[in-house]
Amino acid sequence: MSERKLYGLTALFQTPDEIVHAAKKVQDSGYKKYDVHTPYPVHGMDAAMKLKPSNLGYVTLIFGLSGAAFALLFMYWAMSKDYPMIIGGKPFFALPAFIPITFEITVLLATLATVIGMLTFYFKFPNNSQPLHDTPYMKAVSSDKYGICIEADDELFDLEKVKHLFKELNGQNVSEIYFPVTEPFKIFEPKFLILLAVVALSTSAVTYLTLNKLLYITPYNWLMNQNRVNVQSKSTFYADGFGMRKPVEGTVARGFIPYEYKGLAAPVVPLSNPLLPTAQILQLGRKRFLTFCSPCHGNFGDGDSRLRGQFPNPPSLHSEKVRGWHDGNIYHVIVNGQNVMPSYSSQLSRDDRWAVIHYIRALQKAKNASPSEILEAKKETPSNAAK
């Protein structure tokens, strides 16, 4: 605090007329770095100080227009590109319905940009360590006096000359303002570092508690915490202890028309597959096969179970016997079960079963193809032939 440097020279005036006159004189004397301090904006001061009109309006204009463009483009993208949805029979780009939000975003962005821009870029705020703060001069000009301050940085600044000028203008309380050369607020001050640490810790603690604890205490029950029996879980309500239930006896679910030959050794009339082996049906069959059949029969029907001996392995689906069966036989086994295999009639719908049969046929073909057939298959698509 020992070393101090001159910031500038200040003088106080009693009336608005005097300060306008003084500002005019100081400006005419060629000073550039000076400022007038008044408790409220005094009319006519802009002209006296020869200030150019504020260009803050351009900031407002630019940000307001960007806000409008952003809002409109965003809504256009969200409502007609990213997730197009017809609402009330209106077009995806429903301009009249977008106007309110466009307007609000325009106003919001323009206002915030004007204020934040003014405070930070124009005023260089926050700045509470300016030399003029805490001086009797500042106290006077914020209440009822009008002051002028010529800074020592000015090229023409000469202490005696400025004092003379102020005297000539009839300025009172002419005083020199000094400021300490050493930085008053150091970044690496222990106090400040402790404050930062405390802020960081408390922010993380509050965030953690809010997001992980507060949101989950009763009564804040989320939909996922419902009082119901989940599949694959134990139930204390049902006598058999299973959470999953079988369909009620005597009911027919959609797609599950009862099988005529249930319980017989084989279908009385040969059944034929009502579905065509299209790519879509084969995909469906593959999906169902992998879900319901592959745990025991293996991914390719080889009878290589994934169950590690917990359940007896079934024979291969590629045996002469199964390949020789007509489709109806396989269907019969899926619906009725065979030996240790249970019935899959409640898991697979009629279409699912026939799709699975198509898939099994495809597997059989693939596993047991002759070399000429493989060559034929490779020729079918150019990309395969190239290999």
Place this chain on the structure above:
Amino acid sequence: MNIDYSQEMPVIESRISLAEIDRLISRPLDEKPDKKFLIALSITLTLLLVGVISISYLFLYGTGVWGLNQPVGWAFDITNFVFWVGIGHAGTLISAVLYLLRQKWRTGIARFAEAMTIFAVMCAGIFPIIHTGRPWLAGYLTPYPNQHGLWVNFTSPLVWDVFAVSTYFTVSLVFWYVGLIPDFGLLRDRTASKLKKTIYSIFSLGWRNSHRNWMHYEKAYMLLAGFATPLVLSVHTIVSFDFAVSIIPGWHSTIFPPYFVAGAIFSGFAMVVTVLIFVRKVFDLQHIITLNHLDKMNKIILVTGSMVGYAYAMEFFIAWYSGNPFEQFIFINRAFGPYAWAYWIMVSCNVFIPQLFWFKKVRRTIPVMLIIVILVNVGMWFERFVITVTSLHRDFLPSSWGYFVPSVFDLGTLIGSFGLFFTLVLLFTKTLPVVAISEIKAVAEGAQPSHNGGKH
């Protein structure tokens, strides 16, 4: 009384020096709260507590604790929301519209009205959030990128509402704060307490009363006023869209936007007058918030009240003229049906009673004025109630007809919102200058240069 209309009336009565203005306005901040203040605060806090209890109960047991049910699915929640948003309109109107119209008298009341705007919008904001029944999920109202790949429906008036009210709150708060910065600078330089000085310094951001700053500041203030003016009109327009965009008879009407805006200004001014009557008396600000101010505000109440009355009449005319039997039924039902009592409270408080303001004597007599403005507030609350409930309680099928009766929790929440509002108003009068000091100085007599060296 002879008034010389060639001269503008002085804004501040009886010449007060600038230092005296400082002292007068910042006095409530320097003094310890007195007994009267504490009694008032305990009353408002009790009201607030009633609201907190009602809302806690609502959160625990769900929206079933309210009286609303089919067919009246919207009742007190939306009524209170629209009522409070409406109250909030006076502040921005006074600070922005009257600023652009160069009405100097606004300076005395602008700060207070702006603060009331912010508090009223805070009260209003509670209702849309709590009425969903799952208030902790209110964040879903904002468009944010989520795992569902969904966006909010930007063509829905309810989403417009979210944008309009939050923008309005933000802009009002910023406008208010910008006005406060020079006053924080002054308070910082006045106070002797170290703690207060630190707080004021932080909020003043280092304001130095520099004319180089004042120049941009005035420009910014004008720009903000320019934006706040259409904003204030848009907010209640969008609130009215909540009703008008639907197809319910009694709501589906193009008169709603102007009618709601006029009603908002009407109710807002009534609330400002109600509160100012007490503030000017308690804080000894009769010279700054003069009888002329109240007189002018009462004139605006008269104008907007008559506009609202015109809208009521026009709604009936259009119902007849449209030839739509549902529309006609709903309006006849409003005036003579089960809710006729609410309708006639609304009409008498909003249209008939404010007509007394044609008399100069009434406009300038404080007790009479107080009764009238309180009745206006009552009437405006009933207006929202009538629009919401009477349009819903008779559905298209007579099997879906009902009668809404508020539950004790409906009333508790309404009382609580008044508690919150007046608590905030009271705390504001003790913590911040209720009149914009730098603005009032600028319009004091002799505050501006006389352009010829002070010699007339």
